[in-house]
Amino acid sequence: MISRTVQINGSPKTLIAPADTPLATILRDQLGLTGTKVGCNQGQCGACSVILNGKVVRSCITKLSRIDDGAQITTIEGIGTPDHLHPLQLAWIAHGGAQCGFCTPGFIVSAKALLDENPDPTRDEIRDWFQKHRNACRCTGYKQLADAVTDAAKVMRGEMSADELVFKVPADNRIWGTKYPRPSAVAKVTGTLDYGADLGLKMPADTLYLALVQATVSHAKIRGIDSSEAEKMPGVFKVITHRDVPGKNRISGLITFPTNKGDGWDRPILCDEKVFQYGDAIAIVCGDSEANARAAAAKVKLDLEELPAYMSAPAAMAEDAMEIHPGTPNLYYTQKIAKGPDTKPIFEGADLVVEDDFYVGRQPHMPIEPDVGFAYKNEAGQLVIHSKSIGLHLHAAMIAPGIGIDLENLVMVQNPAGGTFGYKFSPTMEALLGVACLATGRPVFLRYDYQQQMAYTGKRSPFFMNMRFAADRDGKLLAMETDYAVDHGPYSEFGDLLTLRGTQFMGAGYDIAAIRGEGRTVCTNHAWGAAFRGYGSPQAEFASEVLMDELAQKLAIDPLELRYKNVYRPGSTTPTGQDPEVYSLPEMIDILRPKYQAAKEKAKAASNDQVKKGVGVSIGVYGCGLDGPDSSEAWVGLNPDDTVTVYSCWEDHGQGADAGALGTAFEALRVTGLPPDRVRLVMNDTSKAPASGPAGGSRSQVMTGQAIKNAAEALVSAMKKPDGTYRTYAEMEAEKIPVRYTGKWTAPATNCDENSQGSPFSVYMYGVFMAEVAVEVATGKTAVEKMTLVADVGKINNRLVVDGQLYGGMAQGIGLALTEDYEDLKKHSTLAGAGFPYIKQIPDDMELIYVETPRKDGPFGAGGTGELPLTSPHAAVINAITNACGARVTRLPALPEKVLAAMPK
Numbered sequence: 001m002i003s004r005t006v007q008i009n010g011s012p013k014t015l016i017a018p019a020d021t022p023l024a025t026i027l028r029d030q031l032g033l034t035g036t037k038v039g040c041n042q043g044q045c046g047a048c049s050v051i052l053n054g055k056v057v058r059s060c061i062t063k064l065s066r067i068d069d070g071a072q073i074t075t076i077e078g079i080g081t082p083d084h085l086h087p088l089q090l091a092w093i094a095h096g097g098a099q100c101g102f103c104t105p106g107f108i109v110s111a112k113a114l115l116d117e118n119p120d121p122t123r124d125e126i127r128d129w130f131q132k133h134r135n136a137c138r139c140t141g142y143k144q145l146a147d148a149v150t151d152a153a154k155v156m157r158g159e160m161s162a163d164e165l166v167f168k169v170p171a172d173n174r175i176w177g178t179k180y181p182r183p184s185a186v187a188k189v190t191g192t193l194d195y196g197a198d199l200g201l202k203m204p205a206d207t208l209y210l211a212l213v214q215a216t217v218s219h220a221k222i223r224g225i226d227s228s229e230a231e232k233m234p235g236v237f238k239v240i241t242h243r244d245v246p247g248k249n250r251i252s253g254l255i256t257f258p259t260n261k262g263d264g265w266d267r268p269i270l271c272d273e274k275v276f277q278y279g280d281a282i283a284i285v286c287g288d289s290e291a292n293a294r295a296a297a298a299k300v301k302l303d304l305e306e307l308p309a310y311m312s313a314p315a316a317m318a319e320d321a322m323e324i325h326p327g328t329p330n331l332y333y334t335q336k337i338a339k340g341p342d343t344k345p346i347f348e349g350a351d352l353v354v355e356d357d358f359y360v361g362r363q364p365h366m367p368i369e370p371d372v373g374f375a376y377k378n379e380a381g382q383l384v385i386h387s388k389s390i391g392l393h394l395h396a397a398m399i400a401p402g403i404g405i406d407l408e409n410l411v412m413v414q415n416p417a418g419g420t421f422g423y424k425f426s427p428t429m430e431a432l433l434g435v436a437c438l439a440t441g442r443p444v445f446l447r448y449d450y451q452q453q454m455a456y457t458g459k460r461s462p463f464f465m466n467m468r469f470a471a472d473r474d475g476k477l478l479a480m481e482t483d484y485a486v487d488h489g490p491y492s493e494f495g496d497l498l499t500l501r502g503t504q505f506m507g508a509g510y511d512i513a514a515i516r517g518e519g520r521t522v523c524t525n526h527a528w529g530a531a532f533r534g535y536g537s538p539q540a541e542f543a544s545e546v547l548m549d550e551l552a553q554k555l556a557i558d559p560l561e562l563r564y565k566n567v568y569r570p571g572s573t574t575p576t577g578q579d580p581e582v583y584s585l586p587e588m589i590d591i592l593r594p595k596y597q598a599a600k601e602k603a604k605a606a607s608n609d610q611v612k613k614g615v616g617v618s619i620g621v622y623g624c625g626l627d628g629p630d631s632s633e634a635w636v637g638l639n640p641d642d643t644v645t646v647y648s649c650w651e652d653h654g655q656g657a658d659a660g661a662l663g664t665a666f667e668a669l670r671v672t673g674l675p676p677d678r679v680r681l682v683m684n685d686t687s688k689a690p691a692s693g694p695a696g697g698s699r700s701q702v703m704t705g706q707a708i709k710n711a712a713e714a715l716v717s718a719m720k721k722p723d724g725t726y727r728t729y730a731e732m733e734a735e736k737i738p739v740r741y742t743g744k745w746t747a748p749a750t751n752c753d754e755n756s757q758g759s760p761f762s763v764y765m766y767g768v769f770m771a772e773v774a775v776e777v778a779t780g781k782t783a784v785e786k787m788t789l790v791a792d793v794g795k796i797n798n799r800l801v802v803d804g805q806l807y808g809g810m811a812q813g814i815g816l817a818l819t820e821d822y823e824d825l826k827k828h829s830t831l832a833g834a835g836f837p838y839i840k841q842i843p844d845d846m847e848l849i850y851v852e853t854p855r856k857d858g859p860f861g862a863g864g865t866g867e868l869p870l871t872s873p874h875a876a877v878i879n880a881i882t883n884a885c886g887a888r889v890t891r892l893p894a895l896p897e898k899v900l901a902a903m904p905k
């Protein structure tokens, strides 16, 4: 133990801890300064940044021994408070810099040190600073953060008033379509929002801390589990194995289609007979501290018989491959598509045929906050599980039989989430928490370190694709054939649905009269397939968008004009045979065309023997909703103090569910004259709010938005008096008029049939992407210099939220194109190792252009947003690389060596 006397945020403090204790641990665990967040815990994300003697340090890797007596430490708590926001905090709010908000305290602290040193930094200096200090953000695309620092600096130099950064409600009381700050913004920028790990530190004293015993092989038979030594370790309360699970010990994959050869009960909560993937949980050690539990977990002995590991779809489909789940073939689901006439004669008679193979890999989600949760029994005896779940009611149904609990005794709550991007569409640790709480009768807490986050949460499912286009010599697409395999890892959850997304979105955006194809879902031993932004479209549309460029090249037609010729117009149908609900793509291309021409000329002029510059485009399309008649429910009630409460389970990845729910409700409520800050939100707790459905597939703004709108309109109509004014709560009570209303909505859509034909979504999102890149000829290293997106996501509810989604999604697209992967279980187990894009990899120049075509089936005309920016930006980047230097990379990511190898000599 050593001690140090320091100044923290201006107050003297004595720190006492073992010499190697990280400062982050002392700040958070001992001093309760939980505004400092811990993400990677290995110096790679900057979430834990504090200022030590005027310098930014990452407190997770700064040991107490390195801090001298008298040191000055500033944490986020010392920069501003909710009542006294620092200009940086005001600017972060004004620019929507805090999406999930988990990186925010670290960025603001880092920016404070920058401005202390350099009060007038250029944008490049701001970007260099965040790069140097490893400040990583997965949500925003970084642009808003540089905007925020620039404005804060102006305020601090006296060139701008702080008041200019404060949102003013317009005179017409309308916040729809504005940059109204999200309700959670103040808490996020001040570090006062408690995420799961922060709440974990505030749990009751009898809480048990959990550590997992996990597989370090990818496929094995379990011959024995010996926990005797672990049980004797200090602080251990209990070691839990599958024998302690009272239920089915399986998480249901909720099979969507009857032709699926599996039954969906393939994912163990705690492995019993077999290990199916690296990281699988085999036992849980419950101890009095995380350190003791982890130390004991290392003592559990596993007797495993290793089996051949099938780490890709082709390997698992090989004839001699054993069944990973005995009794279910590795190829367990097939999805066909048959639209229009037979394609065979069309291909035989076509002027032109192009064909290629494509691969989009196992992109990791890489939220800055690793997975975390806790569970306890409430006073009613119900099991309450808090996690990052973005499908609360869905997850309850998936885990209850496995845990062995009735649904009415299970409450699911979402903690503020430091980013999910879809990985939390799957239950991760919920069932483990439930089992441990029931087995011990105590509150339990579990958090993953970053290696566990990478190894034991789902990933994007790789698609191995072959695609062919038949076209006439004018470039009109006549037919498409597709053949693909989906590596969905060992667990079937939503794998059939994902495979259907392939047929729904290969060739999306184009009028193709004849389509034939087949996709297969394959069980492998690599990481299980989870939802990830775009869900199937980044794979499907990568193939069709790169093949479009190959066709353009063969025809010697400009790639944008080839697209213009083929995009949806009245009379066109989607790959599923549906009439698009709007036809905005031609208009969107018309808007982009002059920018595209200028970009091409600029690229040509700027290219030389060392650096080649190029421009690429792509079309992105995605549906809003789960397939078919997706539905949602919300409640709206008038309170005794005449505030209004909106109740929904519109879960938040960090995208802005609070702003979405508030903006939608308020657009209906504003006629009553209520100010927006009188609307309260009760969200994401199954005991307090209705089943609004999971926050996936860009469905929430449409489905839950419609439900909220219906409920709010019902309340407004009940409040309206004959003279046109509105009743107060007291008046409603006096007249015995109900004060709470339920809103429901069901999409007018139909499920696809076995040939993928149907009208699965009533609202779609459309985008035209343009990437401008520079390729270093000697190395193949690619830099994206600008991204442009012309987007039609319907009418915009909250501009800050939608901008944030689009910037952040494109940044993830650049990562998918160039660096991100989770293939190598060791190399890719950290943020940096898996190719996480820091600020200098993402261009500062990102342009958004909106075409707001109102959607008939969207609340106040709004569509969804979140998936669109990751439908096909990576295809635009790849097409731009080809345009720059002739290298065509069809297997992602386009690492420099691949680009170099593909470059014509």
Ligand code: FES
Pocket (backbone or CB within 6 Å): 037, 038, 039, 040, 041, 042, 043, 044, 045, 046, 047, 048, 049, 058, 059, 060, 061
């Ligand atoms: S750098 Fe400290 S938590 Fe990531």
Ligand code: FES
Pocket (backbone or CB within 6 Å): 097, 098, 099, 100, 101, 102, 103, 104, 136, 137, 138, 139, 140, 368, 418, 419, 654
């Ligand atoms: S807002 Fe930066 S990681 Fe979410």
